[in-house]
Amino acid sequence: MAFKLHIGVLAFPFGTHAAPLLALVRRLAASAPDALFSFINSAASNATLFNATAFDNIRARDVWDGAPRGEPFTGSHFEAVGLFLEASPGNFEMAIREAERESGLEIGCLLTDAFLWFSGDMAEKRGVPWVPFWTAASCSLSSHVYTDQIVRAIESTEKAKQEKALSFIPGLEMVTTADLPPEIFLGNNASPLAITINKMVEHLPKSTAVVLNSFEEIDPIITKDLKSKFPNFLNVGPSILASPAAAISDETGCLSWLGGLNRPNSVVYISFGTVITPPENELAALCEALETCRFPFLWSIKDHAVKSLPNGFVDRTNSFGKMVAWAPQPQILAHESVGAFVTHGGWNSILESIASCVPLICRPFFGDQKLNSRMVQDSWGIGVLVEGGVFTKSGTIECLKELMTTEKGAKMRENVSLLRKKAVAAVDSQGSSSKNFDKLLEVIGAR
Template identity: 80%
Template sequence: MGFKLHIGVLAFPFGTHAPPLLALVQRLAASAPDALFSFFNSATSNAALFNTSYDNIRPCDVWDGTPHGEAFTGSHFEAVGLFLKASPGNFDKVIQEAEHQSGLKICCLITDAFLWFACDMAEKRGVPWLPFWTAASCSLSSHLYTDQIVKAIQSTETAKQDKALSFIPGLEMVTTSDLPPEVFLDNSPSPLAITINKMVQQLPKSTAVVLNSFEEIDPIITKDLKSKFRHFLNVGPSILASPARAAPDDKTGCLSWLGSQNRPNSVVYISFGTVITPPENELAALAEALETCGFPFLWSLKEHAKKSLPTGFLERTNSLGKIVAWAPQQQVLAHENVGVFVTHCGWNSILESISSCVPLICRPFFGDQMLNSRMVQDSWKVGVRVKGGVFTKSETVESLRELMTTEKGEKMRENVGVLKDKAMAAVEPQGTSSKNFIKLLEIIRAPESR
């Protein structure tokens, strides 16, 4: 068909940034069939995302900054640095190709918020810039208040971890030790820290800041951030706004195994995302805790990490648990027999847990995960952080038993249910997220009325 609009979508191809951006674009594309969405992303990330074709979404591969013709063997963080160094030139080149191929100039840029340079690209083109923040509103707030946080630390002799953020609306229970390290620019900041710092400077120039969240989870933060941007649009959770219709992939037998467990809320599900594997001593401590507690468990664990498990653990727990290299997490959490989620506390995992009424045990590792875990435990009260910040056998046993067997754990499950109800209400036709999504569509369609 002939398209009337051409929307450029710029992804950040690391961690779990690109999938929620594509989920947003899928919703927009379904509501605007006369618009073409060009999805600019690394070839590796696009290959993982686009296992099906769309009428009006086209994947466009951009160079990821790694040496041509060589297999990249560096770390995750080195790859991020190379990608950011190659930007925005890598995007500019492919955008021009997409415009030539489609015969349509791009009339709006939707980008991962990390890609701050898109603000300049949009200004030069005279088009709206819509940065998509892939994390929670609490972490965005912490970055926006960087200057005030740094001044507060410098004005006191109190140790950094003891400084409460009582001056930031909605983050009164947070301390500086909970904050993403990128908030504190040291003498040799990482490429990501520099990127986030520049992002903070550019975001107020955007047409709208978009989040995969819902206003009701943090109403105080939402009110504050609405005062800082032209439009601040929570349009999620996408998992509830547009549930997956495809049949779940159960190639590792997780769902059938869960079905064989005959008691609701009885299974411990463990997964730390696609980037992190806990240290060997913590894997061993977690395994010992699972064996001691005797709860059925489903553990998504990379094959190479199994060597860190205690000798004989797999054999002794064969009838109790199941370990797989990959699990269909969304469907696993939605299963009635899952009772708790042991997680790194990434935002997508939190939303999936809330959407399935499953409380959390949090072991954060980097980025916004520490702050997320503070909110889980002390603001939303839907889970606990591992005491001391690392897995030990005794503390993990205590956390598992607290959530699985006590009234306190049952209260956390009730709190998750309340949050899910609020999230469901947000994506109803007259809900806040649905109204914000309509506003987002209006902004995207604005070029039609020029």
């Protein structure tokens, strides 16, 4: 097929950044069959994302990840991020030239992860639109946009470390400086990621549109404020409701195990995403809480972490608990047996929880997770933040019992159900997210 338009898609291959970008690209590709999408991402990330169901008009392209060639990388997650950012944008420039040469079609738009701020300069040089995709919530984007004001507010307090309420940021009145992503505070020892995010804030106003996998109605005040700051501020999600995931095989038996329980809202599902394993003392506290409460639980936990659990825990709980190395999370949360989700508070996990009406127990670790968890508890009222932000036996027992057995827990379940209704309305044909998606097609030149 002769394509009329070539969109360059630049991914950030860490955490859960590339998957939601690909979900968006799949929606766009289905709506614009005469556009070719070159999805440029690291080989390792592409290998996990692409399968036999790829679209004809999406081409996966590998970009060098900055790691030494020809030898396995053994560094940490954060070292890998640093190497990748060092290799950029040269690695992307090379991949774009190759994509243009092979397709015979010049790039007409750059749709990129918002972290890749240099894409704005690349788009400007080419005279094409730059459309950054923010993979997190609008509340965290807002916190970055207000970086200068936050830093000034902290400097104006007598003690720099003192917590300060963010009453000057629309929609973040219940948040304090302690809840913020650490990357906001550059300090003297800034990480490559912190420098990248701060450069992103400088460049975002030059974008043609800023796109989010969220919906306007979750934070109307923040939405209104950010709409005043960008030419097109487009919430087009949640993608899990806009284009539900295909059925996956239940190779670890999670869904059949849940089905066998036959008790609505009775199971605690536990997962901390793809990057994080809690420290050993917190794993022990969580295990003790689960043993004490004896709620049925399903835990997605990496094999190496199982070795750090208290002696005998697996045997003592196998009558009411199931542990697996991998779990089909959206399908598990959608199962009627699941009544609570113990999570790190990542944005994709929160959206999946809202889509399935499951309240959350949040133990945040890094990035936007503290801020998300604060919003879960104090703004949206759809869950709780563990006491002190870490797992202790008593604090975790209290959270589990509150969600599973009390009126407050029932109220959170009701709140998350109302939020789901708003999300469903947003992705309806006349909803805000659907209208924004149509606008996005226009911006990239596919309409």
